Amino acid sequence: MKNGRVWKFGNDVDTDVIIPGRFLADWNKEPEKLGQYCFCSIDPQFSTKVQPGDIIVAGENFGCGSSRQAAPVAIKYAGIEYVIAVSFARIFYRNAINIGLPVLECPALVEEVKKGDRLAVELDKGEIKNLDTGKVYHFEPLNVMVQEILYSGGLVPYVRNRLNS
Structure with a gap:
């Protein structure tokens, strides 16, 4: 079971809000640097306030917009452990799984949880406790x-493990 503090966002959070395009010139060479720019257009200090293991909670259609692969990478390198939303843009969802970032749909929680609440997630059981x-x-x-795939750290490590076993 892992736990973290909630950072709450609304509906239709698009990939340009998650990581603005101006930071993407060479993102694949040093992806860990993307974390410092995560959500900078909403809160320029976001990356300095997030603690490893924190959790994003959002409304509908999280990760909409372009199919920007760097968006879940920025979230992961900012220190976010889970993203919980009412729903996700499908490409964002798949990109998140591919890099080992758990994305969970739990509409009831989204309605009730507040920024700063502490959540404990049990991925195997399908359970989240406030x-x-x-x-x-x-x-x-x-x-x-x-x-x-998630426990392996993403799709590439998962495939490597499967090929080596």
Whole structure:
């Protein structure tokens, strides 16, 4: 079980808000640098306030816009452990899984949780507990293969492990 503080966002958070295009010239050479620019157009200090293991909670259609692969990379390197939303743009969802960033759909939690709440996530059980209120929320557990990809750290490490076994 992992836990972290909530950073709350609304509906239709697009990939340009997550990581503005001006920071993408050579992102694939040093992807870890993207974390310092994550959400800078909303909150220029976001990356300095996030703690490793924190959690983004958002509304509908999180990650919409371009199919910018760097968006989930920026979130991961900012220190975010999970993104929980009502729904995700499909390309963002797949890109997040590919790099080992867990993305979970849990509409009931999104309605009730507040910025700063502490959540504990049990990925295998499909359960999230608000440590501040004690309320437990359930989400559809990810299928076994997706969980294996996430536990491997992403699609490339997963494939490497499969080929080496």
